[in-house]
Amino acid sequence: MTKIVFMGTPAFSAPILRMLHEEGYDVLAVVTQPDRPVGRKKVLTPPPVKEEALALGLPVIQPEKLRGSEELQQILALNPDLVVTAAFGQILPKELLDAPxxxxxxxxxxxxPAYRGGAPIHQAIIDGQVKTGVTIMYMAEKLDAGDIISQRDIVIEDTDHTGGMFDKLSDVGRELLKDTLPSIIDGTNERTVQDEASVTYASNISREQELIDWNKDASTLYNQVRGLHPWPVAYTTFEDANFKIWWAKPGETQANAIPGEVVKIAKEYFEVATGDGTTLALYDVQPAGKKRMTVEEYLRGTGSKLQIGDRFQ
Structure with a gap:
């Protein structure tokens, strides 16, 4: 029986771990990030992969930093045949890469080689891509640069957002790994060197990427909003305070107005002018210091004074 150490952290990784367990692989241990404070009350919360591992009765290792740690030695002492990672969140040291x-x-x-880095799903949607997928690859010392073993693609619908695509791609990754593992174990798998000339990157989302620039067109801003939904969420400023935009889509109004200017107010949405005469219709928002709410709720409450001509920056 093939002995595996699994390494992953977010909800994306949990179904992949579950598949390994259900398929009868000998999962020696699950390595994940430490528990972190979550929410306004900073409640110490385990990562989803830890919760899945405990539910499956698997031992859990949580290094703050893997390189040079006691936990690394603990993993090496398990002598796994294979290490499988899925959104673990740390670079693996050479000592571990060379061991199994x-x-x-x-x-x-x-x-x-498209979208190496920590935010490939976010970035693909922000960039307006119509296709993405999952790659099973050998790991190397350089970020996401190892040889490709297998790939499977999936369409990005124009209504998809990052949260939904995480779920879809987790399912794709689970099934692709299930289909690919037998060839890796018996040594018959393919191995394709990545084309360095085609490499693009998707670094972790920065605060600057979350800020709406109203000078851009509505389609670009819609991709930004859905690419940042439901986390970390796009934002703008209104009356000198941050104003989160949880959901929006291109509006139907053609507006000869200053970018950021409110040009239409309806019951369930309002439209804001963008840089090319199109508008972005906002449906789900969060004013500073308030909870997330629909625009209908906002217009009945703190947004009741919103007027045509008001401007978001």
């Missing part, structure tokens, strides 16, 4: 007889493989949520 079958190597270390990664389930990466893009069609490499």
């Amino acid at each position: 007889r079958l190597g270390c493989i990664n389930v990466h949520a893009s069609l490499l």
Whole structure:
């Protein structure tokens, strides 16, 4: 029986771990990030993969930093045949990469060499891509640069957002890994070197990427909003305070107005002018210091004074 150490952290990774367990692989341990404070009350919360591992009765290892740690030595002492990672969140040291007889493989949520890095799903949607997918790859010391073993693509619908695509790609990754593992174990898998000339990157989302620039067109801003939904969420400023935009879509009004200016107010939405005469219709928002709410709720409450001509910055 193939002995596996699994490494992952977010909800994306949990179904992949569950598949390994259900398929009868010997999962020696699950390595994940430490518990973190979550929410306004900073409640210490385990990562989804830890919760899944405990539910499956699997031992959990949570290094703050893997390189040079006691936890690394603990993993090496398990002598796994294969290390499988899926959105673990830390770079694996060479000592670990070289240890398993079958190597270390990664389930990466893009069609490499496109979108190497920590936010491939967010970035693909922000960029308006119509296709993405999952790559099973050998891990190397350089970020997401290892040889490709297998890939499977999936369409990005124009109504998809990052949260939904995480779920879809987790399912794709689970099934692709299930289909690919037998060939890795028996040594018959393909191995394709990545084309360095085609590499693009998707670094973790920065605060600057979350800010709406009303000078851009409505389609670009819609991609930004859905690419940042439901986390970390796009925002603008209104009356000198941050104003989160949880959901929006291109409006139907043609507006000869200053970008950021409110040009239409309806019951369930209002439209804001963008840089090319199109508008972005806002449906789900969060004013500073308030909870998330529909625009209908906002217009009945704190937004009741919103007027045509008001401007978002």
